[in-house]
Amino acid sequence: MSRIGVFVCHCGTNIAGTVDVEAVADAARQMPNVAYAGTNKYMCSAQGQDYIVDIIKEHNLDRVVIASCSPRMHERLFRKVLAEKTDLNPYLLEVANIREQCSWVHKDKQIGTPKAINLVAMAVAKADCDTQLFTHEIPVTKRALIIGGGIAGIQAALDIADAGFPVTIVERKTTIGGKMPMLDKTFPTLDCSACISTPKMSECEAHPLIEIKTLSEVEKVEGYIGNFDVTIREKAKYIDYDKCTGCGMCETKCPQKKIPSEFNQGMSTRTAVYKPFPQAVPSKPTIDADHCRMLTEGKCGVCAKVCPTGAIDYQDVDRVTTERYGAIVLATGYELIDWTRLYGEYGGGRYADVISGLQFERLVNASGPTEGHILRPSDGTEPKTMVIVKCVGSRDPHKGVPYCSRACCMYGAKHAHQFMDKVPGGKCFVFYMDVRTPGKNYDEFYMNTLHEGARYIRGRISKITRRSDGKLVCLGEDTLSGNVVEVDADMVVLETAMVPPEGAKKLAQTVNTQLGPEGFFTEAHPKLRPVETNTGGLYLAGTAQGPKDIPDTVAQAGAAAAKVIGLLCKQSIESNPMVAHVDDSKCSGCGACVDICPYSAVTLVEKTLRENSRKVTRTVAQVNEGLCQGCGACTVACRPGASDLLGFNDEGIMREVEAYATR
Amino acid sequence: MADVQDTIRERAAALLSSGEVSAVIGWGAGRFDDVRFPLVVKRAEDAGKLVFDASCVQMTAKRLLEHTGEGKVALVARGCESRAVNRFIADHQLTRDQVYVIGVPCPGMVDPATGETLKRCAECQVRNPVVHDELVGDPVPEPKPYRFAEVDRVEAMSREERRAFFDEMYGKCIRCYACRNACPCCTCRECFVEQDKVGWQGKAFNVNEARYYGMIRAFHTGDRCIECGECERACPMGLPLMVIMHQQVRDIDKLFGPYEGGGLTDSGPDPLRTYKTDDIEEFM
Known part of the structure; x- marks a missing residue:
């Protein structure tokens, strides 16, 4: 016989408005094993906590049921109260969610009250089956791995390294920096993007605790929070960075000069041995094996001849290393949707003067292919009329993605401003669905662009055609006046949607975490745990988690760094005791749990067991408590029920069902 | 021979x-x-x-x-x-x-x-x-006869007819567990029916518990069944047990296929116990 105390929370009127909490407490007093039931206005407040502690002592309770909000909200808090202020094991606690799953979804007490009573009855039945659980200590490796070296990864790396922990940045491109150095000016302050991002890049390079691995990818991740064994493949660069001084002689002499430059979005060319842009970090070139004549055809070798330090090594191979990290930050960023594939009505890429927003950034950038002069890619003349189309791919569930990419309204306004600033007398038309400018000084920026003369037209462009004189005829609708609008533009800029980068899905499998339906990494809780994932020790920074602008990205990277620092500060961490546990006597070692485990936490091991007073060696399943996230997949896959989830044992769940079914 | x-x-x-x-x-x-x-x-x-x-x-x-x-x-x-x-x-x-x-x-x-x-x-x-x-001996031709005739018949029934079909079937079951003992998929050390769960699975004869046994056994063996039909042959009451197993093979083929049955290779994993990130999850 257990002595269960039931504590029903009013949550102000949140619960008490639709649930008669006193009636719930009265009903609870009649339930088996319940020794006490009472209510309080705010159970989570200091006064409410004291009430629970006092009653536990006064009534000698050995189990606690708290009927309040979702356990995701305050279960941890109540566990802490039990652990610190009472003699009870903190896992002898059940939370009946009578707020999110009851009072908030019902309108009147007629329905809310009986449902709350049922929920409490189930929690009481389960509480009787609860057992004491104990955590154990897991050591923490005091190093962090950042996957992705864009501004999010850079910020997180700097913050963690400044706190004194070694950091490795793995970047799959030839330089860190990501997209930010490609941009011209950043909204709303119009400060130069490269001027604020490249110093951070060099700070990373110079930081004694930051190691940068470019042209590298994470191949395998094993282990668990505090102890991830990560296998990284560093692809061949064909240049010995210990010898290379970054003088750039090889770049000037390389005969392969016609390769489209990725950094300039295909609007200029580069050589086969190259550095994507002058401020790249590491500030040394790499050889593009797909285009180098020496590597593809076996003849050339000019760079090796001109290199003053003999750094060129055509025999260079990939290097694979495995190292241990305590925490991992996913900062894999975004890509822009391939509009040419989806929007045939905008020319599908056939018109040179229909460009993406990122191409416009390069055009308007002083270090770009036109040295900052806005010139049409087709004939090099200055466009007098420019059309900006927003939401290309975004908010378009049929062709593109259903979500808003968040940054386009602002950089669209910025593009309009920059065009009118650089082209005197230029006309700019912005076709929009809505203008969304929530952010500090954002709406002021947009209003300023309007005052400068940008014409905002609410509607989408339905078709762009090119006339023989080179003008792009943009046909659209002004949905506010209901008129058809036709604009003869010299250039069209498409503000395209942010989408997850290629390989996000594979990486999610490698690091054992989940992607949302749009392909961005899923946070553990959208409000309360926005930079954590459901996998312990794995954090999110920047657009890897969803579209966002630079200020939000940097803020989130700092938040992820704070979480990592919080973890790495500890000598050891407490394990989650609510993990799967295998009853050796029932386990036949069939391996169903091994196959189904999403976290690779279960393995088959040989064990010597005592059975019928005989020693036998059998194969049985074993759970790695560090890896196990307590999802319970194995417990349902296990036919004889050998695998059980501590804290959610089959018995307790059966009793919950029974309690509900027999009421 | x-x-x-x-x-x-x-x-x-x-x-x-x-x-x-x-x-x-x-x-x-x-x-x-x-x-x-x-x-x-x-x-x-x-x-x-x-x-x-x-x-x-x-x-x-x-x-x-x-x-x-x-x-x-x-x-x-x-x-x-x-x-x-x-x-x-x-x-x-x-x-x-x-x-x-x-x-x-x-x-x-x-x-x-x-x-x-x-x-x-x-x-x-x-x-x-x-x-x-x-x-030993020469390979014989594989006619691969159509094995879903009985499944088709049950599927074509109305809800009530189907209910009556399974009621009759499990009404006859004496829970001798011959099907389980004969089954090459049933290799658990302790079968779920031998575990005491008061109110869920007792010892007394009861059509609901017989049906519960049959359905849970079907789930336990569904994606691994090698379609040997030994359960049905071993059943002393002559229950058409394979109709359930064949139905599952066909459903798994439709949902996670192509799938022809268990035991064709010695390397699982089997469809219902495999975790894949691109699994169908329209209910989520």
Whole structure:
């Protein structure tokens, strides 16, 4: 016989408005094993906590049921109260969610009250089956791995390294920096993007605790929070960075000069041995094996001849290393949707003067292919009329993605401003669905662009055609006046949607975490745990988690760094005791749990067991408590029920069902 | 089949006398001409007791598990037994080096009660062993008969008719667990029905509990079933158990296919116990 105390929370009127909490407490007093039931206005407040502690002592309770909000909200808090202020094991606690799953979804007490009573009855039945659980200590490796070296990864790396922990940045491109150095000016302050991002890049390079691995990818991740064994493949660069001084002689002499430059979005060319842009970090070139004549055809070798330090090594191979990290930050960023594939009505890429927003950034950038002069890619003349189309791919569930990419309204306004600033007398038309400018000084920026003369037209462009004189005829609708609008533009800029980068899905499998339906990494809780994932020790920074602008990205990277620092500060961490546990006597070692485990936490091991007073060696399943996230997949896959989830044992769940079914 | 029987005896004697295997599992003569029993031969001189003819209706594969730890054991295996061997290996109940498979292509057995082809043989998809160390006799053609006729019939029923069909079926079940004991997928050390769960699964006869047993067993074996039909053959009450197993094979093929049944290879994993990030999850 257990002595269960039931504590029903009013949550102000949140619960008490639709649930008669006193009636719930009265009903609870009649339930088996319940020794006490009472209510309080705010159970989570200091006064409410004291009430629970006092009653536990006064009534000698050995189990606690708290009927309040979702356990995701305050279960941890109540566990802490039990652990610190009472003699009870903190896992002898059940939370009946009578707020999110009851009072908030019902309108009147007629329905809310009986449902709350049922929920409490189930929690009481389960509480009787609860057992004491104990955590154990897991050591923490005091190093962090950042996957992705864009501004999010850079910020997180700097913050963690400044706190004194070694950091490795793995970047799959030839330089860190990501997209930010490609941009011209950043909204709303119009400060130069490269001027604020490249110093951070060099700070990373110079930081004694930051190691940068470019042209590298994470191949395998094993282990668990505090102890991830990560296998990284560093692809061949064909240049010995210990010898290379970054003088750039090889770049000037390389005969392969016609390769489209990725950094300039295909609007200029580069050589086969190259550095994507002058401020790249590491500030040394790499050889593009797909285009180098020496590597593809076996003849050339000019760079090796001109290199003053003999750094060129055509025999260079990939290097694979495995190292241990305590925490991992996913900062894999975004890509822009391939509009040419989806929007045939905008020319599908056939018109040179229909460009993406990122191409416009390069055009308007002083270090770009036109040295900052806005010139049409087709004939090099200055466009007098420019059309900006927003939401290309975004908010378009049929062709593109259903979500808003968040940054386009602002950089669209910025593009309009920059065009009118650089082209005197230029006309700019912005076709929009809505203008969304929530952010500090954002709406002021947009209003300023309007005052400068940008014409905002609410509607989408339905078709762009090119006339023989080179003008792009943009046909659209002004949905506010209901008129058809036709604009003869010299250039069209498409503000395209942010989408997850290629390989996000594979990486999610490698690091054992989940992607949302749009392909961005899923946070553990959208409000309360926005930079954590459901996998312990794995954090999110920047657009890897969803579209966002630079200020939000940097803020989130700092938040992820704070979480990592919080973890790495500890000598050891407490394990989650609510993990799967295998009853050796029932386990036949069939391996169903091994196959189904999403976290690779279960393995088959040989064990010597005592059975019928005989020693036998059998194969049985074993759970790695560090890896196990307590999802319970194995417990349902296990036919004889050998695998059980501590804290959610089959018995307790059966009793919950029974309690509900027999009421 | 007489030639095949002679070869089996010769090979069994040779394997036992050379010490390569510690036992040979096959069939032996019963009291009547048309009754055969599983026979485990441990001495070369007893190899002559092995029989192979159209009356070998039992599936012998599960006997293998009774002799693990006794060195290598030889199994005279038809298509169904060979799939069971793969099943055991995939379920980690056996390793490949613990068994020596004497493969025997099988033309189908005769039901002693009716004198016609045994039902499980008439539905057989794999007559030739899918795994063997040696093959005795020539491979037989694989007609791959349509095995979902009964499933089609039940599917075509109205809700009430179907309810009546299963009520009648489980109304007859005496819960002797012969189906489970015969099944090569049932290798748990402690079956769920033998665990005490008050109010969920008792000992007394009760149609609801019989149905509960049948349905849970179907889920436990659904994605691993090798379609040997031994459960149905072993059932003393003649329940059409394979209709449930065939239905599952077809559903799994539709949802996670292509899928032709369990035990065709010795490397699981099996569709319902595999975690894939691109699994169908329209309910989420």
